[in-house]
Amino acid sequence: MTETAQPARPLQRLDHVVIRFAGDSGDGMQLTGDRFTSASALFGNDLATLPDFPAEIRAPAGTVHGVSAFQVHISDHDIHTPGDAANVLVAMNPAALRSELHLVEPGGTILVNVDTFDERNLKKAGYSSNPLEDGTLAGYTVYEVPMTSMTVEAVADLGVKPRDADRSKNFFALGLLSWMYSRPLEPTRRWVEARFGRNEKVLAANQAALQAGWNFGETAELFEHRFEVAPATLEPGTYTSVTGNTALAWGLVAASQLADMPLFLGSYPITPASDILHELSKHKRFGVRTFQAEDEIAGIGAALGAAYGGHLGVTTTSGPGLSLKAETLGLAVSLELPLLVVDIQRGGPSTGLPTKTEAADLLQALYGRHGEAPLPVVAAYSPSHCFFAAIEAARIALKYRTPVILLSDGYLANGAEPWRLPDVADLPDIRTTFATEPNHLAEDGTAEFWPYKRDPDTLARDWAIPGTPGLMHRIGGIEKQDGRGDISYEPANHERMVHLRAAKIAGIADDIPPVTVDGDDDADLLVLGWGSTWGSISAAVERVRARGRRIARAHLVHLSPFPANLGEVLGRYRKVLVPEMNLGQLTRLVRAEFLVDAEVVSKVQGVPFTAGELERRFLAALDELEA
């Protein structure tokens, strides 16, 4: 029997479904979710995902702390979020049920691995009675599936060790869900083959478990019907499914190619940024140098050294690392060298919630350095946008000889979405030029190189890299004489340089697209967003509009400087709401800049906004405006 066989059960069409896989950290739920996503992507659905795992590598088995979950939203139309509440929860053990139940919609479906609901596990999960029996699940559709035992049985003949047999149960779950939601099995099979090819027994066990799950759906009398979520009608093109961190890494590789400069990554591992280091470490064919430094300061230091040498210098980190890089960032501002600092934001302050998402580093990105040390800040808004944001950040850095902070967050980093691949030929040319000749005539007629002589339009300084004959010069973090670049303690020169550095960054406003407003022209309410709230805002705004209410929205990619038209745009609306995963950081910035009474819609819970939350908030604001 294969997945193309006629379904034995009636097929019910859904326009979307949100499934949440949850189990112990060791249960392989991230992998299961990932595979289900991949198959759905290949099938043509639109989708969005939300991995959600604990900070411990593997907390004690069976406890709620050890629960690892993966939510995926698949749809036959354009969607923007991993879904508000789960329609289906797959709970591999009591702890998973206990910790995730509140995320399931009322009346939702719950599949439990009933084999794990023994007294020991119930106790570990903190249940004093069995929720399968005590009415806890009243109102839900519950399927009790003996996943462990059926898996063990399915692999019994393969000579697999019991521990490995048990480990395959996530493939059983995947097979069953694939049956339920009419996902093709073939891609998963191919993947299992590629991944476990070397280990024949494990390969066979996983394949067997996968098929057993499918078969169980097909044959067991438990399920009344299968579901189908048709492919979405997406723009034609070649698609892949990509997480934000992968897209960002690829964007950096692309930037390096587009700039025709070797890529140098100086980084220190930190959740949730490490995967960019991991991904880039693979791409030696692209001439990418990755350097795992002794700490974040060395990471940015090495990147700055490479940048000084004419490489595209990048450092990747998360909040605690950004804090550590502050001083070196200030040096980069003073040196006016291109440098990318990628901050994958996570819950703070301090160590905070290392595996959870947040967007509370914005003010630090703008102001987290001593002295007047302005720099551009760019924020990605979706997993695939991380690719383009990386190129844009590099473009600005190179053109303006400035460090740029690129903000992403844990949600974008680990979340996936289908991405229509761009034509490489359409990507921008971001090459810059190094000085090769003197740029100044001294009074006595000698030709000299002045490292702080500027392009009159961009105010970018001339840049000569070591190895260039005749242009030897010295730069440093002490204030420099305008033009010449020698040390200068002269008061008026310092002020001039402070203003020049500020003007250079401010001037970038003319070199970035104006912010566009999406929505009703005559709306009273503007929703202003930045970063990963994009998806939730999009979904919420659509819902509000679907109710016939007028609403407009704008989303910022450039946080410093702001697009030139932002003040004008904000001025057009009676009310501006700013959803932020912080206490109101962009809100503060636009209030200060434009004196508009913008109001934050704040959520600081380590999880993204749901569309429903925002919808309610927007509707309330509209009601207020109309009252």
Next chain:
Amino acid sequence: MTETAQPARPLQRLDHVVIRFAGDSGDGMQLTGDRFTSASALFGNDLATLPDFPAEIRAPAGTVHGVSAFQVHISDHDIHTPGDAANVLVAMNPAALRSELHLVEPGGTILVNVDTFDERNLKKAGYSSNPLEDGTLAGYTVYEVPMTSMTVEAVADLGVKPRDADRSKNFFALGLLSWMYSRPLEPTRRWVEARFGRNEKVLAANQAALQAGWNFGETAELFEHRFEVAPATLEPGTYTSVTGNTALAWGLVAASQLADMPLFLGSYPITPASDILHELSKHKRFGVRTFQAEDEIAGIGAALGAAYGGHLGVTTTSGPGLSLKAETLGLAVSLELPLLVVDIQRGGPSTGLPTKTEAADLLQALYGRHGEAPLPVVAAYSPSHCFFAAIEAARIALKYRTPVILLSDGYLANGAEPWRLPDVADLPDIRTTFATEPNHLAEDGTAEFWPYKRDPDTLARDWAIPGTPGLMHRIGGIEKQDGRGDISYEPANHERMVHLRAAKIAGIADDIPPVTVDGDDDADLLVLGWGSTWGSISAAVERVRARGRRIARAHLVHLSPFPANLGEVLGRYRKVLVPEMNLGQLTRLVRAEFLVDAEVVSKVQGVPFTAGELERRFLAALDELEA
């Protein structure tokens, strides 16, 4: 002949005079200025000083880069600044003349050590002709005094080595100026004795040079008259002359005594903060532990460790160090432990202008940490106020269990003013209490200690220090469960903690004095200041008022949170101007907070505002308002 002898020349009364001593770094100008200041203080003048020296220890002798200057303003009335332009310049060599001349008022007086105006020195200073002869000094009253040769002559009989003889010429200058401005010589003599007592020859040479300078004034036909600046009518009391850094160090000692907690300073040397470390290192009798750490991170780390142990933990630094401390500051926010971080601001960004003043770390103090990591910020406004600001910062830190950033700057740090000493008995009691008993009853009746249980009024958490039996507990930088303090990744708890931390800091607004407005009730213009601009603003406002114009001013000591009435105050005026030694950082904060169209008056030159600059700016604003 002594200084009490009848002056041979007529005595002209001045209400104030600004004298600028300038010479080579090796010429001892800081000492000369200091001594002149001290004598003037003892004489009873009001005064303010501005040391101004290069970042190099000793740049090449005779060059303009090596010029070290000291400006002192003495007065018979209450003054606030070291003076806009110098009335008198003492130039020990051509380089000093060249670099300082523009700071002398038109028609001012210039004393030069004419011995140094030889071809070699003129060339080193960059003069192609002799300014004493080529008309450069037209319009100034110039006195050419052969200071070197007269000093050498004066000490000829003492058997002093020529090098040492030459070194005494600053005392000649001091003697001469003391004569000119009728300063008593006695205090200087006593000081020379105390300082050089061990080295008899140097002692004798300096005394001889001092007297020779005085005698020269008395006998040479050069000078038409002596001047006198009468004592100021200051409030009665005991006075001392104090620099900001000394006052700050004493304030920390005082805070330790008032809190009845040992003081622990963890610090790494950095200009212009090092003197606080130096000063505190002397005070072992007060039980002060000073720790020169391996870097700024270790400095704050050790201070935090000591704070955790129940000491008053302090770290002192300047901008680059503050940048490095960002991550540990975030930890302190999360741990909710009292900690003082003193930032003596200097010119930035990066290494910037290490010996010059600036006030551009305000936004970093507020926002320079990842995540939502709010903390109180206090700023001193005058050298002596550094004493009180340190106590206030400690009070807040201890009461609210929070790190506090105390901002001063290079100008306050090194500048001196007469200080009427407070009565120690009047200083506030800032003691806090450590928990000694469990503070929570578990469900099963066990008494427990919950480290994050809060005082309902202040929201400060209960604090038990190691060594307390029965209250063992663990804290860390990961998000904590409200109350209990255990690790918690729970979304709603995180949000609650983020809000609690913010509310705790915001609530301090009710525990600090409201901002007071000084000035005309019905003024249209409010000048809002913070930090060391206090003196210049005061002087400028007085001048504006002296012209019969209406103007009001307010000065902030608390920058985070703002005083509770600030919004209301700002709302009362048609126009708010904010003088800042940055590009407008407080301006940004009040705009965002209160949506008032506050406007910055910016100066970023490494030197403080002059009263005249501000006066002109205020008058222009008034003209505009009235137009």
Next chain:
Amino acid sequence: MSDAPTTTRKDWASDQEVRWCPGCGDYSILAAVQLLLPELGVRPENTVFLSGIGCAARFPYYMNTYGLHSIHGRAPAIATGLAMARPDLDVWVVTGDGDGLSIGGNHLIHALRRNVNITILLFNNQIYGLTKGQFSPTSEIGKVTKSTPFGSLDAPFNPLSVAIGAEATFVARTHDMDRKHMMETFRRAHEHRGAAFVEVYQNCNVFNDGAFGAITAKDKRSEMLIDLRHGEPIRFGPEGERGVVLDAQGHARVVDVADVGADALLVHDEQRAEPSLAFALSRLSRGPFEPTPIGVFRAVERPEYGASVSAQLAAAQDQHGPGDLAELLRSGATWEV
């Protein structure tokens, strides 16, 4: 210490669920510490465990003592402040090879040279555990990890050599498979006045399983572990048939005792002020694949930092009495108005 009330292991275990991976070597180190402390006659309330970030750094949560789980690499600095401020406390620092030698390397070596009274346990699993498997400064060259898919190129530190080069007064090594040896080594470290540095070979069974298996497996120990004992010739092997000699260039080498004679063996002397011998022993093994010394390499007396600091305060107070604030304010030139 006989008057200190006795405690049991239970008194030292917190109510927090231990959250390391099942099978992690950290469990046995925790057990060794919890079993040792009752033997030391110390009190939980006078004991502080400080850590940075990493799997190892979760240690304090599991101890029913005062505990501070700080930030990555900074524990030695924080501990320095605490130990200086509170000489009455027992301050332990638990760190990892990344925490202690990568980001925190500088604080570690400075704490060692200053001889701050702290006991440092560095759990060396030659990997970054908490961030899921990147190579660390103690990983071997060529190691394939998430961040080095083509093999790492960085020569590793030898933690003991680093410590000895940094003037450490107490340097030891033990491993997570031998509770008794751990307890004995920790006891010695705790007894030491000043900074005690202990490297603990620790198995990360998830990301670097078996890294030390070649020397710490029960059946390998007698041939592969060289137990250093002060004052004794350095011998090992099931029958003591192998030993260590120092050649004329100061290079320690493993030999067959039969070849050189027992008298030629190097006699271990942990108390030599001059650290060259300890250094040479630290070089004996280039990694956990050849015979490796464990135990105390070096244990010498040098003034303890916090005590010296306190002594300076006491001397100043003895000489001039405690400080008086009013007097301080009047210590410069003053005048009356």
Next chain:
Amino acid sequence: MSDAPTTTRKDWASDQEVRWCPGCGDYSILAAVQLLLPELGVRPENTVFLSGIGCAARFPYYMNTYGLHSIHGRAPAIATGLAMARPDLDVWVVTGDGDGLSIGGNHLIHALRRNVNITILLFNNQIYGLTKGQFSPTSEIGKVTKSTPFGSLDAPFNPLSVAIGAEATFVARTHDMDRKHMMETFRRAHEHRGAAFVEVYQNCNVFNDGAFGAITAKDKRSEMLIDLRHGEPIRFGPEGERGVVLDAQGHARVVDVADVGADALLVHDEQRAEPSLAFALSRLSRGPFEPTPIGVFRAVERPEYGASVSAQLAAAQDQHGPGDLAELLRSGATWEV
């Protein structure tokens, strides 16, 4: 290098006025470097001087090469990036005892263990010069400075021991009073492939005058400086009457040659892979008041980091060709709509 156009000292001096205190030892080090470089046949445009902050760190301004005056302590990290990115350049790092061993200690030891191709000159004046005289991590115990009016309590680092403990492949010492010795030592350091670490005893005549006078003064050198020469017995003294032996515990000691006989002297071997000998020599002198070895302590071959990194890239490209962006984007599962 014979085809490299010749340069003269003038070509290496920038137009910037040198701003050290008159009499500072930094001047003679600068002269030594500016005199040496023409001899090396290298080009100013291919030479970079990197520094942190301190008096020493002003060095790059005075060289007519590419120069980067960065921030306190970070030069080795920045240099690591530059040397990895640009193996064609000669990268020099100039640092001080505070810059390199206090705030920058961690970057320094990691650059050494990785064997990054940089030449590090650490100007050790045993004081913080630029910040006007606080004690440094190399200052002797008891030093009275602005921050230690009662004498410092911190045991100093021995920079060479630190370097050797951190796996340095090239370690040397010289001093600012002997131009020829400096030039020779710098030449050797420059020749070394990998990280070369040179400690330069440097007099700060303003804040720590004469710190090395007891060993570097012209009339003291022959008795107090021990010139290490590879392959030769270690002897010194006006008549070569003193020498160095290694005792049975690997401890290097100064002896009268007459007492032990010339054959008993230790023969210097800078090329031993095992660093214990170099370490023992680094301990011979406890400070600049007793006979002190200068010259090259250790010079061994180990793969150079940047070259290894480049080799990995080249291997990947050789095997699979250069990367193709369009292909990369399609490297995961793709589907057509």
